[in-house]
Amino acid sequence: MAVRSLGYWGFEVSDRSAWQQLLVDQMGLMRAENGSDGAYVYRIDRYQSRLRVYEGAADDIAFIGWEVSGPAELEAMAQALQQGGYNVQPGDAALAKARCAEGVIVVDDPDGVRTEIFWGPEIAARAFVSSLVPSGFVGAPNGAGHHVLLVRDREKTLAFYRDILGLKLSDYIRSEDPDRPQLLVTFMHANPRHHSLAFAEIPFQPKRKMQHFALQVASMSDVGLAYDRILAAGTPVAMTLGHHPNCDSFSFYGRTPSGLDFEFSWGTHEIDDATWVPKTYPQLSDWGHKVELDLIEPA
Ligand code: FE2
Secondary structure (H helix, E strand, O other): OOEEEEEEEEEEEOOOOHHHHHHHHOOOOEEOOOOOOOOOOEOOOOOOOEEEEEEEEOEEEEEEEEEEOHHHHHHHHHHHHHHHHOOOEEHHHHHHOOOOOOOEEEEEEEOEEEEEEOHHHHHHHHOOOOOOOOOOOOOOOOOOEEEEEEOOOOHHHHHHHHOOOEEEEEEEEEOOOOOOOEEEEEEEEEEEEOEEEEEEEOOOEEEEOEEEEEEEOOOHHHHHHHHHHHHHOOOOOOEEEEOOOOOOOOOEEEEEOOOOOOEEEEEEEEEEEEEEEEEOOOOOOOOEEEEEEOOOEEE
């Protein structure tokens, strides 16, 4: 029993119109019709709902949706969570409708990140089209992208995401670069996408639970074009163009109006579990990714 992919994110933000400009005018996402829960809803592929933005004070991730194959798998996941001692709640029809899914359950991860597990994603009536990202985003079947969570207890995080949700270890980066936060970052996959989740234990309470979320595009030029748009718009760059040694991603990082970062990437290689061997890398980036802003803020 395992989740198949990262389905959607929900963000609570204090400036939705600034997020709208970033997501649509700079990053090239497609705005969908508003959710029945009042969300501004954005698409990256044929799924009706990948990124949902709500007005609020948190300026952080509000919930994360993970997809399972069907109702039997959702029930099995609910049982596994209960047996693991997690307080899992069934989502009602209104919540499922709001999230553009057939069924959903809700549980907090060990750091209190609201985690929604769902089946039956709604497919949009119209094709995904973005004039700003002509190659398109890399989405279904391997999910929306990935994110990095800041956690207080690595073992508890593994017990939830590995032992219950069923993600597998991709690799580690043990960063001791003096110019970057010194971290052990654990990368995990749910499908061939190199990582849908990464997390780092930090020794203090962070201001935000999510460090960044990432979208992947299908051409290198679409990363460069997005970088030019970000610079032209005056959006803060958190890390310049660069390359990750473990997943082979070429990317840059910008700062959202909420203070958490987004990564815009290309080239991420895929994992074949039959031959994959988890490894440990000594640096987050082997070139580029010059750090321009503090990457982790304490509470
Ligand atoms: Fe990333």
